[in-house]
Amino acid sequence: MKPNLQVHIGSMLMANPVTTASGTFGFGPEYAPYVNIDQLGAITVKGTTLEPREGNPTPRLVETPAGILNSIGLQNPGADYLIEHYAPYFRELKTNVIVNIAGNTVEEYAQLAAKLDPVQGIAALEVNISCPNVKKGGMAFGSDPAAAAEVTQAVKNATSKPVIVKLSPNVSDIAAIAREVAGAGADALSVINTLLGMAIDIRQKKPLLGNIVGGLSGPAVKPVAIRAVWQVYQAVSIPIIGMGGIMAAEDALEFILAGATAVAVGTASFTNPRATLEVLEGIERYLMANGIADINQLVGAAQP
Amino acid sequence: MSKVLDAKVLAVYQVAPETYYMELEAPDIARLAVPGQFVHVRCSETQEPLLRRPLSIHMVSRPKGVLALLFRVIGKGTEMLAQRQPGDLVNLMGPLGRGFTLPLPGSRVAVAAGGIGAAPLVFLVQELANMKCQITVYLGAKDKKSVLCDGQFEQMDAEVVIATDDGSLGWQGNVTDFMGRHMDWRRTAMTYVCGPKPMMQGVAALLAEADVPGEVSLEEHMGCGVGACLSCAVKISHHGKVTNKRACADGPVFPSWQVVWD
Numbered sequence: 001m002k003p004n005l006q007v008h009i010g011s012m013l014m015a016n017p018v019t020t021a022s023g024t025f026g027f028g029p030e031y032a033p034y035v036n037i038d039q040l041g042a043i044t045v046k047g048t049t050l051e052p053r054e055g056n057p058t059p060r061l062v063e064t065p066a067g068i069l070n071s072i073g074l075q076n077p078g079a080d081y082l083i084e085h086y087a088p089y090f091r092e093l094k095t096n097v098i099v100n101i102a103g104n105t106v107e108e109y110a111q112l113a114a115k116l117d118p119v120q121g122i123a124a125l126e127v128n129i130s131c132p133n134v135k136k137g138g139m140a141f142g143s144d145p146a147a148a149a150e151v152t153q154a155v156k157n158a159t160s161k162p163v164i165v166k167l168s169p170n171v172s173d174i175a176a177i178a179r180e181v182a183g184a185g186a187d188a189l190s191v192i193n194t195l196l197g198m199a200i201d202i203r204q205k206k207p208l209l210g211n212i213v214g215g216l217s218g219p220a221v222k223p224v225a226i227r228a229v230w231q232v233y234q235a236v237s238i239p240i241i242g243m244g245g246i247m248a249a250e251d252a253l254e255f256i257l258a259g260a261t262a263v264a265v266g267t268a269s270f271t272n273p274r275a276t277l278e279v280l281e282g283i284e285r286y287l288m289a290n291g292i293a294d295i296n297q298l299v300g301a302a303q304p
Numbered sequence: 305m306s307k308v309l310d311a312k313v314l315a316v317y318q319v320a321p322e323t324y325y326m327e328l329e330a331p332d333i334a335r336l337a338v339p340g341q342f343v344h345v346r347c348s349e350t351q352e353p354l355l356r357r358p359l360s361i362h363m364v365s366r367p368k369g370v371l372a373l374l375f376r377v378i379g380k381g382t383e384m385l386a387q388r389q390p391g392d393l394v395n396l397m398g399p400l401g402r403g404f405t406l407p408l409p410g411s412r413v414a415v416a417a418g419g420i421g422a423a424p425l426v427f428l429v430q431e432l433a434n435m436k437c438q439i440t441v442y443l444g445a446k447d448k449k450s451v452l453c454d455g456q457f458e459q460m461d462a463e464v465v466i467a468t469d470d471g472s473l474g475w476q477g478n479v480t481d482f483m484g485r486h487m488d489w490r491r492t493a494m495t496y497v498c499g500p501k502p503m504m505q506g507v508a509a510l511l512a513e514a515d516v517p518g519e520v521s522l523e524e525h526m527g528c529g530v531g532a533c534l535s536c537a538v539k540i541s542h543h544g545k546v547t548n549k550r551a552c553a554d555g556p557v558f559p560s561w562q563v564v565w566d
């Protein structure tokens with residue numbers, strides 16, 4: 001018998017627990033030649049701001065051992081463009097589309113959420129309070145529990161869509177932030193965004209990234225991400241979307257056992273454009289091989 | 305539509321210092337490819353290196369379903385790729401990107417290649433020769449040993465002008481200087497350029513000065529290769545407005561007059 005793969009993220013029903021990590025999958029069509037997007041539980045699209053942004057200087061990407069550092073800087077065409085050009089495409093998809101949002105101020109987050117609230121084809125909002133690549137906003141909100149709660153509440157008040165808040169690992173106590181954000185009404189949490197990092201070119205004696213610092217992702221961050229999901233699961237009762245270095249189903253299963261209800265595949269899509277679907281197929285095979293009837297039985301199963 | 309597939313290595317050999325030629329069986333990519341496009345190559349089967357490497361499509365044989373690459377070994381990825389043996393499988397995504405704009409059949413065209421920049425231009429000249437264009441290739445290299453693809457260009461009936469930095473073959477100096485002195489731009493319908501950035505910038509300046517059209521193929525570090533991650537931003541000016549374009553999806557080929565060099 002086929003196991004049940006359906007999971008709930010707030011009021012959003014996902015046919016299976018696999019989505020994409022924001023910023024690694026564009027708006028969806030970019031990967032359509034390689035993946036039947038409707039087979040995924042959701043897609044999470046590029047971070048969007050009220051106004052278009054041009055992002056950071058190049059180089060924006062550096063390969064590091066088992067990972068990459070990026071400093072894209074939230075380049076995006078802005079909310080109006082998203083609504084006009086991508087929302088019609090989102091409406092044609094059978095899967096859920098989660099739009100990742102960012103702003104410089106609490107008001108901007110709220111305005112953006114309000115603007116996207118009536119847009120059909122958007123299933124949920126993921127609030128990025130954890131981007132290490134922008135000067136204002138971003139991580140500044142994600143590292144202060146009170147500010148994180150304030151943004152969460154403002155977005156919740158501005159939309160009826162499920163609100164997922166994306167947490168930064170660049171904090172001393174991620175559980176404390178999670179508790180505040182959950183208390184402020186978040187429907188779910190995404191754990192984790194990238195780790196702030198840096199690399200230097202020893203020949204030129206200069207930083208390798210145009211922006212000097214960037215966000216580390218890929219297999220190198222997985223143990224940090226698993227630990228973060230583990231701690232957040234113990235701190236809150238809302239669902240968690242786990243991410244950070246998922247390359248294969250085995251990695252995704254670690255996240256689920258640590259407490260993630262769903263998982264997002266990011267950097268892996270660069271290595272293997274079919275990684276999202278291969279992770280999903282692997283999860284299903286694992287459930288069948290182990291006689292587990294429902295994926296939800298596995299969520300947090302490694303917890304004491 | 306682009307594919308991802310395992311392609312069998314048919315041949316691999318060194319053609320110049322640090323430079324390798326590789327033939328792969330990839331009929332689905334060869335069939336769709338146009339000159340100037342690239343493939344995103346997984347250089348190992350492990351997670352080291354994690355990212356794919358963009359390499360231009362050097363040549364295709366559609367009847368044989370064969371695709372060829374020409375690459376310089378400069379780091380980890382290309383070094384691993386050069387060690388692949390006939391019979392090995394190499395995972396490719398492609399064809400990717402926007403290629404060169406072809407001229408009217410029979411046009412007089414110039415092709416400027418600097419170093420490994422010759423790689424995509426062989427496929428281009430293949431196509432231009434099929435269109436009965438009159439082709440002059442300006443081929444620049446460090447020295448005689450490093451001159452690439454001159455025989456291939458000649459076989460396709462292109463006129464070949466060689467410039468080497470040390471003068472060990474052809475004209476002594478760089479391609480840009482040669483073109484600056486000797487080109488008759490009024491008789492050239494289109495100029496195609498691929499090489500190191502200073503060379504492309506130099507030729508683009510000549511084209512701008514002569515007010516004639518040209519295209520350059522840009523390089524930028526890439527993640528996804530499909531337009532999703534915005535790693536590969538290049539500055540492009542369109543009607544006076546400068547925006548970031550994606551080298552992988554909006555390029556790698558851009559009109560020479562639109563590129564903002566920095």
Ligand SMILES: Cc1cc2nc3c(=O)[nH]c(=O)nc-3n(C[C@H](O)[C@H](O)[C@H](O)COP(=O)(O)OP(=O)(O)OC[C@H]3O[C@@H](n4cnc5c(N)ncnc54)[C@H](O)[C@@H]3O)c2cc1C
Nearest residue numbers: 357358359360375376378379380381382423523524525556
């Ligand atoms: C569209 C396009 C077509 C190309 N076609 C060819 C070709 O036909 N033949 C050829 O020899 N080279 C080509 N290059 C350059 C080639 O991609 C790099 O030489 C290669 O990625 C180096 O990898 P590495 O692991 O050996 O070097 P490393 O220095 O170890 O690479 C480290 C990282 O930097 C990136 N990188 C380093 N140099 C470049 C570069 N010049 N351009 C883009 N990324 C770079 C790598 O992809 C990798 O992510 C092309 C580049 C682009 C963007």
Ligand SMILES: Cc1cc2nc3c(=O)[nH]c(=O)nc-3n(C[C@H](O)[C@H](O)[C@H](O)COP(=O)(O)O)c2cc1C
Nearest residue numbers: 021022023047070128192193217218244245266267
């Ligand atoms: C190139 C790139 C761009 C990203 N852009 C965003 C973004 O716009 N918003 C966001 O919340 N996270 C962004 N991220 C973070 C990812 O969504 C994810 O949290 C992180 O990369 C960890 O997952 P991974 O190791 O599977 O990539 C980006 C990551 C990468 C590599």
Ligand code: FES
Nearest residue numbers: 527529533534552
């Ligand atoms: S490499 Fe990802 S957008 Fe160009």
